[in-house]
Each structure stands twice: as structure tokens, then as C-alpha cells.
Amino acid sequence: MIFLLILAIIFVLDMLSKHIISKRIKEGQQIEVIKNKFYITHIKNKGAAYGMLSENRGLLLLSSIGSLVILSKLFFDALKNGKSSLTKASLAMVLGGGLGNIYDRIFKKEVTDFLYVKYKKAPIFNIADVFVALGITLLFVKELFSKD
Incomplete structure (x- = not known):
């Protein structure tokens, strides 16, 4: 099934990107990608966004x-019940990203974050976070405009 493949690809991309960052960039190191806009910044996060709940693992x-x-x-209900492709893809994105981060929380006790867009107090995030946010946004917009 294509949607299980999407989920798996997101999980593997997330794991691979975190592994590469952890091996090649020192923790705390920042590399400017787009001047004053976008950076690769390697941090370890024991909590959720902005380190929330890091004291209550x-x-x-x-x-x-x-x-x-x-x-x-x-x-799996969406797969079984023939929901729209957008619903299934959105849920695959959220689940693939969520699995990437929970894997780190369980087995590494922290999540590797490395993407930083310089904007006010934006958090440093990772590939999993991108897909979780994208999936939730697509699902929200789909439900908002759905005629079902």
C-alpha cells in the first residue's frame, strides 16, 4: 500500500537525517545555509518543542x-474504510514523523533537532516535525473544506 510506504519513507528519512547530523556536525554547531535565514544547528532535545516537559519525561x-x-x-481505519487519499497521506505523514521522534525518545532518551529558520523565537526542529506539521495542516484544511 502506498500510504504505508509513505509512512515508512518518512520514518527512514527522519532516522537517516538524524544519524547524519549526529555523526557529522558537533552538538551546538551551527552552519549557515541561507544567510541570516536558515541554519543547520545540531541540538539534542529531551523534551517536546522548546524543551517543554523535559523535566517530566x-x-x-x-x-x-x-x-x-x-x-x-x-x-488503519482510514485505510480500511476507503477515506480520501489526502486523509490517508496526511495521517501517514503525522504517524511517520511521530514514530521517528518517539523512537528517539524511547531508545536514545532525546531527539536530535537540526533545522532552524531564523524567525523571532522559532524552535529548532527535524524532518519528523516537518511531516507532523505538514500532515496536521493538510488534514485540517481538508476537513475544513470537505463536503462530506
Whole structure:
């Protein structure tokens, strides 16, 4: 199924990108990609966005696992019940990204973040975060304009 493949590709891209960053760029190092706009900045994050819940790893892990269980149910129900391709692709993106970050939280006790867009107080994020945000946005817009 194409949507399981999308999920798997996102997970692998996320894992691969984090591995490359961890091996090639020192933690704390910042590389300017687009002058004053975009940087590769290697950090380790023990919490959620902006380090939230870093002091309460158990709650973060529990809420992450709970969210992924619910998303998995929605995803497999969408596959089984013939939901729109956009719904299935959006859920695959969110689930693929979510699995990437939860894998790190469980097995590495921290998440590798490295993408930084210099804008006010923007967080440093990773490939998983990009797909989670993109999937949620697409699903929201689809539901907003859906005539179902």
C-alpha cells in the first residue's frame, strides 16, 4: 500500500537525517545555509518543542505513545474504510514523523533537532516535525473544506 510506504519513507528519512547530523556536525554547531535565514544547528532535545516537559519525561513519553496509538487507529481505519487519499497521506505523514521522534525518545532518551529558520523565537526542529506539521495542516484544511 502506498500510504504505508509513505509512512515508512518518512520514518527512514527522519532516522537517516538524524544519524547524519549526529555523526557529522558537533552538538551546538551551527552552519549557515541561507544567510541570516536558515541554519543547520545540531541540538539534542529531551523534551517536546522548546524543551517543554523535559523535566517530566514520563508524561511526555506517555502522551506521545497515547497519541501514536490514536493516530495508528485513525490511520488503519482510514485505510480500511476507503477515506480520501489526502486523509490517508496526511495521517501517514503525522504517524511517520511521530514514530521517528518517539523512537528517539524511547531508545536514545532525546531527539536530535537540526533545522532552524531564523524567525523571532522559532524552535529548532527535524524532518519528523516537518511531516507532523505538514500532515496536521493538510488534514485540517481538508476537513475544513470537505463536503462530506
